[in-house]
Amino acid sequence: MGSNTPGGSPRMSPWWGMALYLVVGAVWVAAGDRLLDLLVADPLRLARWQTAKGWLYVLLTGVLAWWLLLRMRAAERARGALAQELSQIARHAPAGIARVEPASMRFMWANERLCGWLGLPLAAVQHSGFGELVPPDSRARAGQQLQRLLAGRIDHYQVEGLCLGAGGGRPLPVLCTVSHVPATDDMPAHLLCVLQDLGEIGAARAELLRSENILRLALDGSGSGLWDWDLLARRATHSPGLARMLCYQGLELPHGLNLLRRLHPQDYRRVHRAVQQAIATGQPFVETARLLRFDGSYCWFQARGLCHRGVQGRPERFSGILTDLTASRAFEERQRLAATVVDNAIEGVVVADAQGRILSINPAVTRLLGYTEDELLGQNPRIFQSERHDKQFYEAMWAALQQKGYWRGEIWNKRKNGEIFPERMSLSAVHDEGGQVTHYVCMFSDISQEKAQHQRLEFLSHRDSLTGLPNRAWFVEQLEEAVSQALAHGELMAVLLLNLDRFKDVNDSYGHAVGDEVLRHIAQQVRLSLRPGDLVGRMAGDEIAVLVRGLRNAEGAAAVAQHLIAAVSKPWSTPDGIEVVAGVSVGIAMFPEHAPTAQQLLQGAHSAVYGAKARGRSAHCFFDESMTQAARERLEIEARLRTALAQGHLLLHYQPQVDVATGRIEGAEALVRWQDPEEGLISPARFIPVAEASGVIGPLGRWVMHEACRQGQQWRAAGLPAIRLAVNVSPRQFQLDDMAACAAQALAASGLPAGCLELELTESALAERPEEMRQVLQRLQALGVRIAVDDFGTGYSSLAHLKRFPIDVLKIDQGFMRDIPASADDMAIGATIIAMGHSLGLTVLAEGVETPEQLTFLRERGCDSYQGYLCSRPLPAEQFAQLLQTQQSAT
Template identity: 50%
Template sequence: MTENLINFQLILTTISDGIVVVDQRGVVLYANESAERLFERGELVGKDLAVPIHSGETRQDINLIRPSGIGWAELRSAPITWDKQPAFVICVRDITERKTSDLGLHLADTVFDSTREGLMVTDSAQRIVRINPAFSEITGYSAADVLDQTPALLRSGRHDSAFYAAMWDSINVSGHWQGEVWNRRKNSEIYPQLISIDVIRDHTGRVCNYVAVLTDLSKLRSSQLELDFLAHHDPLTRLPNRLLLLSRLQHGIELAQRDGTHLALLMLDLDRFKDINDSFGHLVGDELLQLVATRLVKQVRTIDTVGRFGGDEFSVLMEDVAGAEQAARVANDIIRVLSEPYGLSSGVEVRIGASVGISIYPDNGLTPELMLQQADSALYQAKIEGRGRFAYFSESLTQAARARIDIEVRLRRAITQGELRVYYQPQVDIPSGRIVGAEALVRWQCPIEGLVPPARFITIAEATGLIGEIDDWVLRETCQQGQRWRAAGLPTLTLAVNLSAYQFLQGDISQTVAQVLRDTGYPAAFLELELTESALMQREAQAIQMLDRLKALGVRLAIDDFGTGYSSLAYLKLFPLDVLKIDKRFIDDIPAHRDDMEIVTAIIAMAHSLRLKVLAEGVENKEQLAYLQTQGCDQFQGYLTSRPVPAAEFEKLFLSGR
């Protein structure tokens, strides 16, 4: 072997590239050691490596499928002559490492650009060398704006130099810092962000870069603030909720205790809100609640807290009040402004009322819970007294509340155990002086208390829904009694029965009436149903429909207690009524008060013009009757003739009066 040949062989065995000679079919004729290491297939000579061979000189990258894993190789091949035969020499270079790091870099680039956190890389002198799109989105700065600048560009001025000094101390000592920083966007907006800074060192430990990851906290903060807000406020009106009001109440009590001042808690409930909500829908209801909230806030001082407890329940906490009277004045003003008409966006105008319950610290309650409870009881009392008014809490109110619950329990029993009675009060035709009918009035024959008048239990029955059963029973009992009288030979009397607003507006009362008339056989024309103004006013459209249905049965319809509500005579034209009953209040003052007398005269005249019969209630003396007679009033009812009496007594009265 020549020296050159020996040298070549040495070169072939020592170089790190693999050298392979293949024949034209690709079968290996020669392979050096590096090639065998690279392919990991042992002795290569005689094997087909399945590498692509081209006739010219080529260079290409191929995958190496090897037992240790997939790698990459760069192939360069050239045609040669081997043992006088055409062959190819292939130089195989392992480029797995380079390829992998190329891929890694590509991946890193993609991650860098697509991450939602802002990324900023500076060199060791803190000049910005690279940012990602999220950085621009957060800060408003483009790459051109910030390259070669220092991050001081982002400073808001909210942190002092000690803050930055501590930050750099941490970076220099531990290579890392993380914290919240207020920065300034390009549009000058200052915003909070979470910044995490890391130092990148080369293999000698020298700092070559700083990398900062920026997270914008402003959105997170605002949603956190919103969550926090919603935990303490009513979402619809944005007023404080029960939780916040109780905590302000607690705080207010502490201050009042310290300063020796008074505190008032007002609980409010909207009258007729439910009707409006039911008839116009929830959207209108919601709008109305918002309008109520606005009026309330306007009405009170800035130091007072208006809250909404849900539904149509609002509250007002008044701190440092002069005393119970000031609270009452505010309550009165609130009732007044809330009763003014509301113009809704749909063009509809609605009216509601409000009732208010008041509890005063320290006169009534000493703790928030107690004050709340007492204001609630007072509110209940206000509603019982006729709505649209306020009531204080007091010990007597508490007693009344307890008695109320007691009555409710006993009343339920009374209905099932047959303790109810119907009393009849004669209705007299004024021109002839004859009894022509009777009003049926319920009584409760209580085994403990004796005869209980309806004033003691009707409102409770209404509040609990028991009134439905009571009214049904009174109706049936009255018609049965009417039939008994007819059977006994008495002329058919007009029997008037009260229908509560509750019963009138719940379900279909006309079906019940029709059923009772069928069952008892009492002629419809002699049954008169009395409704109060407020029942008719509550849901006008529904009321008219219901009255039409009742009218179709042939019964008579009367409006009771006329003059106590808001309705005008013109309003009455809407309803198919037969009788108007003038409230006792107007009769009481005859002949003392000219005003009331004139009202009575006007009511009679106008009712007649609407072709309604007029009945005066609560006539107690002859003067009253004489006046009514001169005014052409048709009928009366009152102690002058008789108090309400049991059926047997009424019968005697009737027979004696004939």
């Protein structure tokens, strides 16, 4: 085993020296002889060279032996001098020093200071046991520490309070440090004990402890923790504050804790490189990173440290402090978020000091007011004043600010370009701990568009957006107020309801844009025709109401109506020079003669409009009680019709359609009837118009189609001749329902073949929405359903309709058949329709045939089929089935 000499030179073991000598000698002899055998062939010369080689070996080994002796003597002198120096130091050291034999725990040697403490000579001390001087209550702990020391788990241990004394003398308070010294060539393994009198070092130790306490309190107060890495021993120590920062539950962090391993994965490489650079270069280490705390959370810390080097420049320690940045970073994050919110806020933010000087603004202020930040810094917010508010307004604002600490409201301010605009502003005062105002914060937003929108909504809530006239709600409100005043003063008034004539034709002919312009023109004409005090309002799409006040009699109301009719009749010219004229029908209701309330006046005028339209275009009509009665009757019929539809009071009658040539029944028209339990049979002419006006025609038409298909399939299942069933479809029903889908559902539900179903519609239905109608009829044709045009010749008779639409049957209206053969004109019209239908490949059916002469005319003109009283009136399903059976039996 090697050791170091006092001079620092390594000492070689004698065994190593002997082995080296033998190896060198063997190599010299063997290699020399071999080399001489190769180089010298003469035996005489070889013997001389071998003798020379031997003397050279003796000379070299002698010089080597002489050099080794000199080295050994120098080493002995140095070792003796060092031993003497150490002996002097140990003998006169202020501490007690002793060597203890580990096995017996007896003193091997002690210095004079320890002997003096014990009051024993060195010879007596050497016979004493170290363990005998330890108080009984400390022996167990001392024994455990010695076992750990001898096992190599610790390199030394230190303990206070070992009480030493010979023969049970007065204990001496000491600080004892015990280290294990391995064996050397000169000394066996032993324990080195150094004992210091605590009484002598008490003052210095107290000062050291006080400094340590101050340092610990400073670290704890700063929120930092101390870390120290022993780079030689590869061991780390940490302060208690560091353990608290990392949420460690124990008292001290483990000595082997590596903080680098607790770094966040995203921070590890960066911090690890910085640590290596700081150790390599000696530069200060400063890094901010996230560490995993013992509660599982990551928090931000700042590490500041420095590498300490030994006398030879070798890095020995790396230490520093760790500061918790959780609170500061949270505060900075809040500040950053607050700054981001302020910078990106749509509201302007102005911060001023207690004297009212502007300190900062956000970008929204520049956008809203037009000033740059440099133009406003140091200025007083008075530069924004619009001079729309008086002194009392600002005094009230500052009074509220002083009392409540804030003021909120609307204010008018001025932009840089002089434009005045409304703001919604919030002004707050910021106080310090003493309650003194330090800053003012003003937040404001431009509410110009909001004000304009509010005005638009206010206008729309009372006005019609197209004509600018008061809308229905505002007109009724004003009418109710006028009725209250008239009732109190006995005033005579009239409500005139103007309903435009053929306004739908205007929209269909010129488009809704032109229709809107015509409405504006009419509204302007009505407004200009009113007297002072009269009111006007738009009730609906083509209805305008007028309240005429201060009348003497009903003739005055009629005169106003005639004047309004004349004003409205003035044409409106399009930009292309086309004049558009829309007439008006006027209904008049008098107060208090016809109605005592605003709602009843409007209702009465609305009923009178129908009377005016019945008299012709551009007419007026006064309200009569019978009009209300008719309206009530229509509402009653509507309600009863819905009930009848739900309770099954409706039924179908069937009128035969007969082939002219053979006289056989080839089809039937299904006609709806209402069998009321109380009133009996109600005519379709009474309830069909009500159904169309109220929308009940939709479910009624669907019921008729489903019932007709069901009945037709029932007849077919009974073995009766297959016939076509014709169902009338109202134009209103085409608007409400998808007729193709409705027909498909009825056919599917009943099982009736599509060729047995025929839908009848009028020419007016074809003319209303031609393109949409054409698409629906094409879908019906694809199903196999036949299409018939009913009452042909009475509406907008057009060959274009017959050409464009997929039509199968033309039905001649019964009005053309009634006077045949007496009327030559009707005969000519009938013959023309038959010829035209045949030329287009259509089947022609004549309605209302009641006489044999009419049938003879149709047979001569080649008409295909007919229906009418000549064959049969419309019959219930049972009677019609009997008619089919009779025909079947006859054949």
